[in-house]
Each structure stands twice: as C-alpha cells, then as structure tokens.
Amino acid sequence: MTNNIITVSHLKKSFKDNQVLKDVSFSIKKGSIFALLGSNGAGKTTTVRILSTLSKPNGGKASVCGYDVVRQGEKVRKCISLTGQFAAVDEVLTGRENLSLIGQLIRLPNVKEKVDYWLTQFRLEDAANRQVSTYSGGMRRRLDIAMSLMGNPQVLFLDEPTTGLDPQNRLATWEMVKGLANEGTTVFLTTQYLEEAENLADNIAILHEGRIIAEGTPSNLKEKMPQRGAQISFSSEKEAAKAMKLLIDNGIAVNGIEPNLPTLEDVFLTLVGEKKEGENHA
Amino acid sequence: MHDAWIMIKRSMLIVLRSPEAMAMAIITPFFLMVLFGTVFGNIADIGPYNYIDFIVPGIVLQSVAQGTQYTAVNVYNDMSKGIIDRFRSMPISKASVLTGHAAASIVRNTITTAVIIGTAFIVGFRPQGGFTDWLIAAGILTLFNIAISWMAILFGLLSKTPDGAIGFMFPFFILPFISSGFAPIETMPRWLRWFAEYQPMSPVIDATRNAMMDFPRDNSLWWALVWCIGITVFAFTCAVQVFKRRTV
Numbered sequence: 001m002t003n004n005i006i007t008v009s010h011l012k013k014s015f016k017d018n019q020v021l022k023d024v025s026f027s028i029k030k031g032s033i034f035a036l037l038g039s040n041g042a043g044k045t046t047t048v049r050i051l052s053t054l055s056k057p058n059g060g061k062a063s064v065c066g067y068d069v070v071r072q073g074e075k076v077r078k079c080i081s082l083t084g085q086f087a088a089v090d091e092v093l094t095g096r097e098n099l100s101l102i103g104q105l106i107r108l109p110n111v112k113e114k115v116d117y118w119l120t121q122f123r124l125e126d127a128a129n130r131q132v133s134t135y136s137g138g139m140r141r142r143l144d145i146a147m148s149l150m151g152n153p154q155v156l157f158l159d160e161p162t163t164g165l166d167p168q169n170r171l172a173t174w175e176m177v178k179g180l181a182n183e184g185t186t187v188f189l190t191t192q193y194l195e196e197a198e199n200l201a202d203n204i205a206i207l208h209e210g211r212i213i214a215e216g217t218p219s220n221l222k223e224k225m226p227q228r229g230a231q232i233s234f235s236s237e238k239e240a241a242k243a244m245k246l247l248i249d250n251g252i253a254v255n256g257i258e259p260n261l262p263t264l265e266d267v268f269l270t271l272v273g274e275k276k277e278g279e280n281h282a
Numbered sequence: 283m284h285d286a287w288i289m290i291k292r293s294m295l296i297v298l299r300s301p302e303a304m305a306m307a308i309i310t311p312f313f314l315m316v317l318f319g320t321v322f323g324n325i326a327d328i329g330p331y332n333y334i335d336f337i338v339p340g341i342v343l344q345s346v347a348q349g350t351q352y353t354a355v356n357v358y359n360d361m362s363k364g365i366i367d368r369f370r371s372m373p374i375s376k377a378s379v380l381t382g383h384a385a386a387s388i389v390r391n392t393i394t395t396a397v398i399i400g401t402a403f404i405v406g407f408r409p410q411g412g413f414t415d416w417l418i419a420a421g422i423l424t425l426f427n428i429a430i431s432w433m434a435i436l437f438g439l440l441s442k443t444p445d446g447a448i449g450f451m452f453p454f455f456i457l458p459f460i461s462s463g464f465a466p467i468e469t470m471p472r473w474l475r476w477f478a479e480y481q482p483m484s485p486v487i488d489a490t491r492n493a494m495m496d497f498p499r500d501n502s503l504w505w506a507l508v509w510c511i512g513i514t515v516f517a518f519t520c521a522v523q524v525f526k527r528r529t530v
Contacts (some may be wrong), residue, residue, distance in 0.1 A: 092300065093299070105372060
C-alpha cells in the first residue's frame with residue numbers, strides 16, 4: 001500500500017442525470033506509467049479532473065501523494081502537474097514567457113536556468129522568443145508538457161498527450177514519457193490508442209461506461225483472453241503450402257510455432273463488446 | 283499577492299501583444315471627438331462654452347468602454363482554453379487570474395484615457411479646472427474604470443462565445459450617447475430624459491465635466507461615487523461567485 005502514489009476507490013461522478021463515473025477503483029505505484037484506456041466519453045477526462053482537483057467527485061475516495069483530493073486539494077496541487085487535452089499555453093506570449101510565467105507562479109528560485117533547461121530538453125530553443133501562435137501542433141504540445149514539468153512534479157497527468165500529433169512527434173512524446181518514468185516521475189496518461197498503452201504503460205486500466213472493466217500489465221491483460229489459438233509460421237508461402245502437404249502426409253518441416261496471443265485491441269474489443277467504429281476518433 | 287502580481291504581469295503582456303485593443307480604444311473615440319467637435323460643434327448650442335469642452339467626458343467613457351471589450355474577450359479566452367485548468371491545478375491563489383485581468387484593464391484604460399484627453403487639446407479642448415478639480419476628475423474616471431473593468435470580467439466569465447463577450451460590453455459604448463454626454467438632458471424628449479437622467483453614465487459625465495470646466499459641484503459627484511462603487515462591488519462579487527461555480 002505504501003508505495004502506491006495514487007489510490008482511487010469507488011469513485012463516482014455525475015453531471016445532472018448523466019452518470020459519467022459509476023464505480024472506478026485502481027491504484028498506481030510510485031514511479032510507474034499508468035494508462036487509462038477508453039473510447040471517447042468513457043470518463044477518462046473526468047477521472048483526470050477529479051485527481052487533479054479540478055472537479056469534485058460525488059462519491060468514493062481518491063488520494064494523490066497521500067493526500068485526499070477533496071479535503072487536501074492544496075497539498076495535492078503541490079505534488080502534481082496537469083497537461084490537459086487542450087494545450088494550456090498562452091498563444092500571444094512566447095515560449096520563453098510561458099515557461100517563465102509558470103516558474104514564477106510556483107516560485108522557483110532559478111527560473112531562468114529552468115526555462116533554458118526545458119527549452120533545450122524539448123528542442124524549443126530556436127522558437128523560444130516567438131509567439132506560441134506561430135508554433136506547430138507538436139511544438140505547442142512540447143511546450144505544454146515542458147510547462148507541466150517546470151515544477152518537477154511527483155505525478156504528471158497527461159490527458160491524451162498524443163491525440164492530434166503526427167507519428168514522429170508521437171514517438172518523441174513516448175520517449176519523453178519513458179524518460180520521465182526512469183527518473184522517478186509517476187506518469188498517469190489517458191489514451192484511446194491501444195498501441196500507446198501497450199507501448200508505454202506498466203499498468204493499464206480499461207475504462208468503459210464509467211467502470212474499470214479490466215486492469216493489469218499489458219501481458220496480463222492479454223492472458224485474460226479466453227480463446228487462445230496457435231500459429232505456425234514458414235519462411236515462405238510456397239514452403240508453407242508444401243509443408244502443409246508434407247505435414248498431412250508425413251508430419252515434418254515446420255519452421256516455427258508460437259502461441260497466437262491476442263493484441264490488446266482484441267482484448268479491448270472483446271471486453272467492451274462493441275464494434276470498432278474506425279480509427280479516426282476526434 | 284505574489285500570485286496576483288505575476289498574473290498582472292501576464293495580463294499586461296497579453297494587452298501589449300494586442301495593440302489593436304489600445305488603438306481601437308483611441309482611434310474611434312478620437313474620430314468621434316473630431317467629428318462632433320468640429321462638424322457639429324458649430325451647430326450645437328449648449329451655452330457659453332465650446333461643444334468640444336462639453337463632450338470630452340462622454341468621449342472618454344466611450345473610449346474606456348471600447349477598450350474594455352478586450353478585457354471581456356481575454357477573460358473569455360482564458361476560461362474557454364486549457365490554460366485555466368492549468369492555473370487551477372497549480373498551488374496558486376485561484377482568483378489571481380481575474381485580478382490580473384482587472385489590473386491590466388485598469389492600466390490600459392488609464393493610458394487610453396490620458397491619450398484621449400491629450401489629443402482633445404489638439405482639437406480645441408480648453409479645460410478650466412484647477413489642480414483639485416483635476417484630482418476629482420481623475421478620481422471619478424479611475425473609479426469608473428475599475429467598475430467597468432470588473433463588469434467586463436463578469437461578462438467575460440458569463441459569455442459562451444468571444445462575440446458574446448463583445449456584445450455584452452457594447453451597451454457601455456452606446457450609453458454615453460443617451461446621457462448628458464453629448465447633449466444637455468433638458469433638450470431630450472421626455473421619455474428619454476428620464477432614462478438619461480438616471481442611468482449611471484450621466485452623473486459620471488456631469489461630475490467629470492464640472493471638475494474639468496470648474497463648474498460648481500453638485501449632486502452628480504455623489505451619484506457618480508455611488509454608482510461606480512456599487513457597480514464595482516456587484517461585479518466583483520458576482521465575478522468571484524461565477525468563477526468559483528465554474529470550478530466544479
């Protein structure tokens with residue numbers, strides 16, 4: 001229990017008649033990467049907003065860094081940083097001014113050094129003195145995350161950090177997240193991309209219609225799939241055809257055999273029990 | 283206080299980065315002043331002094347109203363974008379972002395007011411007031427400035443679109459026309475006279491004019507104080523409440 005930096009139990013939240021979170025429980029180990037996976041409207045952002053003290057739950061409990069998110073919001077805010085779905089940057093200010101503003105607000109002793117450090121880390125030195133309105137989507141996202149890291153938070157919330165990013169910037173973001181976790185920051189990210197969760201997370205929770213329907217490591221989740229087949233692979237199609245014949249006749253020449261593990265996508269779709277609507281969610 | 287100060291610096295930067303806000307607050311009223319002062323000035327018969335001297339307070343209020351539209355838009359922008367979530371998830375004073383906008387608005391309006399009064403001299407404005415009179419005029423205009431800035435913050439919080447934020451502020455630009463700003467109230471039709479006499483712009487304009495032109499002081503000074511302080515208290519209280527409610 002003691003090395004869980006986030007504990008959530010039976011969290012509930014509704015907006016008027018709409019029950020967004022019905023019963024959400026999970027816990028996150030210190031220094032790990034946790035992915036909350038779900039389709040649009042599953043309640044991912046609501047969960048992040050409650051954990052980052054922006055919204056109050058209607059029921060259940062949640063603690064971050066050992067502090068209750070409702071009663072000890074001020075203490076929680078000191079140990080977290082949030083990068084929301086929409087870039088939280090000032091468009092008319094420059095990248096440097098944006099970072100410097102955050103540094104001053106959290107009363108860093110060495111704002112200038114920190115600003116330079118993060119500008120370099122996120123390859124923004126050249127654009128540092130340009131207004132953010134001239135930045136590309138990827139640069140904006142990098143600045144956004146840099147602003148979140150200025151205060152060296154223990155927990156970083158990333159709400160759909162790669163939505164709308166091109167593949168190159170997505171990979172860069174993944175590298176950055178892995179780097180942060182290596183240095184001991186706990187990363188809580190939400191995503192609708194299974195590939196992302198699988199690639200990054202130590203633990204994944206699948207949120208669907210306000211409930212956690214599965215939780216575990218990526219490989220754990222895959223093992224939960226009931227129907228596991230097997231697959232034999234050959235070096236060429238021709239060989240395979242021949243081999244099949246030979247197999248039938250003599251039972252030889254199989255190049256390799258491996259279990260047919262489902263992808264996380266299969267797990268997700270089986271659990272959720274709904275047809276995939278296409279890759280391009282908003 | 284530390285947080286508010288940083289937020290004031292932020293809002294000032296935002297103001298400086300959109301010079302069109304300042305320009306609009308100066309250019310439109312300036313042309314109105316030239317137009318009214320020179321073109322209509324000769325046909326306007328308002329007694330023993332120049333028409334330009336008569337309209338400067340009204341023009342100043344219009345300038346302030348025009349510039350303050352941008353404050354409403356800036357607040358709307360903050361509330362509708364991700365930045366407000368960042369501020370609210372940080373260990374800082376929550377209302378400091380509003381204080382920042384209010385202070386920046388007041389500073390910007392003070393500058394545009396000074397520019398408008400300065401340019402008024404070019405087109406023939408000849409105030410008669412002494413030092414104390416100018417202090418009174420500056421005091422009233424500053425109180426009005428504070429009141430309208432907090433109204434803009436409230437409207438910025440309530441608006442659903444940036445156009446809405448501007449729309450909310452538009453009446454403040456029109457109201458000086460239907461006041462003692464451009465014509466003596468006695469010359470208006472009776473139904474309009476009642477409205478013109480009791481709306482807040484008239485006492486603010488009258489009190490400012492009395493001071494600038496060294497006219498005898500009257501009740502308008504007290505009414506101006508009551509209106510400005512009343513509006514500030516109302517707008518500030520509502521703004522903080524609306525801001526808090528939008529946190530949940």
